[in-house]
Amino acid sequence: MQLTDYLVILLYVLGIVGAGLIFARKVKSSNDMFSAGGQSPWWVSGLSGFMTMFSAGTFVVWGGIAYRFGFVAVAISMCYGIAALLVGWFLAGYWRKLGVSSAAEFLRLRFGKSVVQFYTWFQGFVGILSMGGAVYALAKIISALMPLPQGHFLADPATGLLSVSFASLAICIMVILITFSGGLWAVLMTDVLQFVILTVSVIFVVPLILMKAGGLGAFIEKMPEGFASPVAEDFTWWFLIGWVLIHFFKIGGEWAFVQRYTCVPSAGDAKKSAYIFGVMYLISPIIWMMPPLVYRVINPDADFEQAYILACQMVLPAGMMGLMVAAMASATASMATTQLNVFAGAFTTELYQQLINKSASEKQLVFVGRVLTAILGIGVLIAALLIPRYGYTKFIIEITTLLTGPLVLPTIWGLFSRKIGLREVWITTFLSFLALIVLKFGLSQTGFLSGITALEPLITLVSDHIRLADLTSGIAVPFLILCILEVFTKSEHPGWQRVMASKASYQELPPVEASxxxxxxxxxxxxxxxxxxxxxxxxxxxxxxxxxxxxxxxxxxxxxxxxxxxxxxxxxxxxx
Structure with missing residues (x-):
């Protein structure tokens, strides 16, 4: 990159952080800090949810899959759209009608404090790992574009490029500042900015990269065999179906997305926010994935994880390349600021307010929320430095397929079931985690069950279809357990009436004009x-x-x- 690109990146980052500081004036209470006072416009909430799915992983993981396997990356991304539309139809409006400000508040009403504490700590830990992985991937992209003089104190001696560790530190500081200052308002607003700039930037890349390839016809003619297929290798039709299901649970019940449905003025707005999220993911993946798809026919020997950024670097002029990198950084910041805001809110209300200081004032809650934001941000930095040891692509796919169902499905089930209670949640969680341990550490080729002759066909089957096995463990196991418990549990759980009382209270509130x-x-x-x-x-x-x-x-x-x-x-x- 050129000096112009660096200046654009610097100005963009300063602008995003400055916007967060402007929104700090709107943060007068914990409700403002963590749910935007219920005044977010539906389109802001929807586009923010859309961008929450984005991070450097979109460009590194799915861009790499597009480069290697072709249009299967488009099909995988479109699964998010189908899942979001289903959430809009079945869940988004219902979340708003319950009158709760967060998923954590619903869980406390429905199942009690112990489940909230467990989810707060466990999902917070998993969320920090996810954010750390995204920060690492972004740092890897940025570092690859920034060669430094030999011996420079910010350079990695092994590569001569900007140190990934320093890039991770800088990204984490930016994320903390945005979330620390303006709360959910800043997160929502920066999400929309990132969406617009990143979309327009990629739209410019597509025709320019096609021209480099000789036009659309030449690209189609030069595509490798099977490149246009929506399935490839382990990414089968069964995988795509499972990906839709797992993301129905994720988008419908994960705390960061639930926050998008509870921060708007009405249930209708919550539905519309999910619908715009879904529609965008049905029509946009072909545009998002075109740069690495086309780059494959231009340079078939590139590092697949860098294919996206190399395609952009090939065609974008100075300034626009810097803006594209800044927008990629912002996409990752979007995911990270969302998660930080959600879990800082959860720890503030469920740990500090519920267990330490029940009489805390709103000023105290905002202060504690900001302190916890900074602490969690440090945790993200530590995760970013450690996650490369496991492998980012492997981590993203496995953590999504294996943990989303056990951690989110009981929440969604509790929205509609009168009978499922605290005991059933613990049983489902424990048995699902047990199945996960058996699958990953028992049924692998070197697992603790590998010496049992009778299990060898099953171990081979799991090894040959590992992604399908992960989805089976992550979806089928908790679902079947909940079905069995639903049948054999006879009495209504008291938490159901508490939730219904909250829902009735919400219906009496006057509508709020969106900001x-x-x-x-x-x-x-x-x-x-x-x-x-x-x-x-x-x-x-x-x-x-x-x-x-x-x-x-x-x-x-x-x-x-x-x-x-x-x-x-x-x-x-x-x-x-």
Whole structure:
């Protein structure tokens, strides 16, 4: 990258952190800090949920799969869209109708404090590992683009590139500052900015990389055999079906996504937020995955984990490349800030307020939430330094397939079942984890059950279909356990009535007018980015045309957003 790219990255990061500081003025209570006061517009919540699925893993893991296997990466990404639409149909509105501000509050009402404490600690630990992995992957991408002089104190002596450890530290500091200052408001707003800039950047990459390949026809002609198939190797139709199911649980019950349904004014808004999430993931994967797909026919010998960024580097001019890297960084920051905000909120309410200081004031809760955000951020940094020992791609796939069902399915089941209670949750969790241990440590080729002759066919079957085996353990086991417990449990659990009382209370609340502040911030920020790109076009005559077109597109989006905000504000004034 060139000096211009570094300057754009610096300005972008400063702008994102500055936006977080601006939103700090809206944080007057723990409700503002962790659920945006219930005033988030549905489209902001939906796009934020969309970006929460993004991280450097989107470019490293799925971009690498696109480069190696082809359009199966598009099919896998579209599974998120199907799952989100199902969540919008069945779950999102129901979450809002319950009148709770978070999944943790629902669990406390439905099952009691012990389950909340377990989920807070265990999911918090898993969340920190996930964030650390994403930060590591992003640091790896950024470091690969930043060669430094020999002996530079920030360089990795082995590669001469920017140290991955230092890049991880810088990313973690940015994430902590955004979440620490502006809470969920800052997270939501930066998510939308990242969505717009990253989408527009990738849309520009697609035609440029196709031109490098000789056009769409040449790309299709040069594709490897089977490249256009929606399935490949271990990524079978059964895997795709399981991926939809596992993400129905994840998007419908994981705390970070539930937060997106409880921070909007109404149940209808919650549904719409899930629907926009789903629709975007049905139509956008072909655009997102095109750069590494096309790059495969241009350079079939590249490092598959770097294929995405190498494709962008090939065609983007100085300035736009920096913005693309900054947007990738922001996508990872989006995922990390979301998780930090969720678990800082959970630890604040379920640990500090429930167990340490039940009479804590709102000012105290906000302060503790910010301190816990910083502490969890340090944990993310430690995870980012340790996760390479396991392998990032392997970690992402296994943690999703194996743990989502046991940790989330009891929550979703409790939304509709009158009978499932604390005992059933513990039984389901324990037996699911036991099945996981047997699968990963017993039925492997070197596992503790490998010496039993009668089990050799099963061990071979698991080894040959490991991803399908993981999905079976992660989905079928907890589902079957809950079905059995549902049949044999006869009495209604007391938590059901507590949840119904909360739902009745919510129905009596007046509707809240959604805030237009995030949209205003998006419009202003996009206009600033457009101005920077236009200025760069005046400097870089060779690539000036691309930069000017990019600037015009961003300015157009800014203008449309601002005009829409004015209409909404005028309507609101007329009603008042």
């Amino acid at each position: 237009t502040m995030p949209a205003k911030m998006v419009a202003v920020t996009l206009a600033i980015v457009a101005a920077v790109m236009a200025a760069l076009a005046m400097i870089d005559k060779a690539e000036g045309k691309i930069l000017l077109i990019f600037s015009a597109v961003l300015l157009g989006i800014s203008g449309v957003t601002f005009a829409t905000v004015r209409k909404i504000s005028a309507r609101s004034s007329g009603r008042s």
